[in-house]
């Protein structure tokens with residue numbers, strides 16, 4: 001027991017990507033996502049329990065010897081709490097929890113986050129997981145650790161799934177809470193300096209979020225499964241106060257915004273911008289997520305206000321240049337809105353990060369690939385010589401658990417992923433769907449590697465490549 005007689009809680013954020021470059025690269029490029037991430041999920045939970053427990057946060061992306069650190073921290077701890085998306089985090093989480101269970105067989109291991117929330121039963125079938133907390137974690141986690149501290153059962157706590165002998169019990173869901181009811185994210189619980197990254201013109205950028213959830217229902221996305229299309233946003237005054245505190249305390253010039261739908265409430269966005277402009281903090285907000293269907297309808301005076309307030313980059317999930325694919329994805333968007341959003345951003349000097357994906361089940365592959373290439377090329381032409389203001393991510397469709405498109409993917413020939421370990425070993429970077437022919441797969445990878453952000457080429461060189469790749473595409477079999 002530690003000197004203050006508080007029990008320890010150990011929290012672990014496993015490595016999201018296997019790629020070794022992730023551990024050393026602090027710069028953001030379109031191929032390497034910014035991996036020096038603030039463990040926001042764990043901090044959000046820690047704020048609810050730090051008054052009663054000693055919390056130790058171990059983040060694989062900054063703690064090189066994280067496995068040993070977790071094992072050491074678990075000695076005499078109350079529980080180990082692990083966060084996981086559907087990606088390599090599962091594999092890494094399983095490996096570390098396996099080692100923990102070998103050394104401390106009776107230590108309760110709790111998993112939460114997008115993957116366990118989407119597949120609680122399957123997650124609990126793993127011998128290394130005892131409790132799953134589904135959805136928003138703050139209140140549920142606080143209740144669970146309190147019960148564990150009293151050596152009680154987690155039976156009846158809303159939002160919890162758990163093992164009772166060989167049975168898996170799912171308690172009822174918990175209501176989605178207003179995030180204004182929680183204390184601020186406690187950045188003081190981590191070494192912030194190790195989580196600061198360079199991003200575009202900002203040299204001191206950290207992750208931050210000011211809303212949780214999403215009201216949309218895209219059929220490939222985990223968000224609707226996770227939050228049931230609910231959304232909650234921090235009051236503008238609170239958000240600005242927090243960002244001001246962080247900017248001043250840690251000398252931060254850029255906030256990478258991790259919301260799923262920042263613009264959902266335009267009135268709130270306007271109020272936020274008004275306060276930011278009035279305070280003149282000299283900070284930038286980047287990677288600010290917007291739905292293209294919505295953004296294309298936002299009035300220009302609001303967008304220009306956003307720019308004045310420091311919003312200098314918007315992240316759009318454009319997803320596809322093929323209308324049929326957008327419809328199957330339930331994006332509620334039109335392909336033409338990609339261009340409307342681009343024009344609005346160009347006019348207001350706002351950079352774009354845009355993501356596209358190919359390989360949606362049920363599409364005519366040639367048509368899908370062609371439409372995506374064309375739209376990406378149109379974006380590149382719109383920026384021309386100013387390509388440092390644009391960043392395009394092109395990926396292959398990846399099925400996520402319990403989403404409608406996962407079911408379609410299985411109907412189209414995907415081998416079902418039946419265990420937690422199956423998902424951990426599933427390739428999120430370059431998933432090659434059985435319905436996506438190899439020659440198209442290779443072509444898309446060539447296209448992606450040649451994009452200016454990945455190859456370093458200039459606009460003219462890109463245009464020559466584009467003409468060649470389109471010729472290659474047209475010669476390919478249907």
Ligand code: B12
Pocket residue numbers: 013016017033034035037039040041042044045081082083084085086087088110111112113114115118133135136137138141209213221222223258259260400401428429
């Ligand atoms: C930051 C981020 C990342 C970071 C890493 C984050 C990390 N944990 O290490 C990076 C950039 C590395 C990343 C990578 C990926 N990401 Co990401 N990412 C996000 C993002 C934008 C914010 C996450 C966040 O911090 N939110 C704030 C915190 C407070 O919320 P939270 O994480 O949901 O945590 C709450 C609950 O989930 C729960 N909880 C979470 N963990 C735990 C643990 C325990 C023990 C408990 C009790 C509760 C609990 O309680 C928390 C408080 O309420 C989300 C979208 C979003 N808005 O959430 C996508 C999101 C999580 N990512 C997603 C995906 C798919 C990925 C990738 C797998 C693929 C991709 N397209 O990029 C890759 C991983 C592989 C790769 N290619 O690198 C999906 C998840 C889908 C899924 N089924 O897992 C999301 C939801 C985006 C989306 N809508 O598709 N991501």
Ligand code: SF4
Pocket residue numbers: 214215216217218221222223224260261291317
């Ligand atoms: S893709 Fe984006 S808009 Fe659609 S449900 Fe997911 S987070 Fe929401």
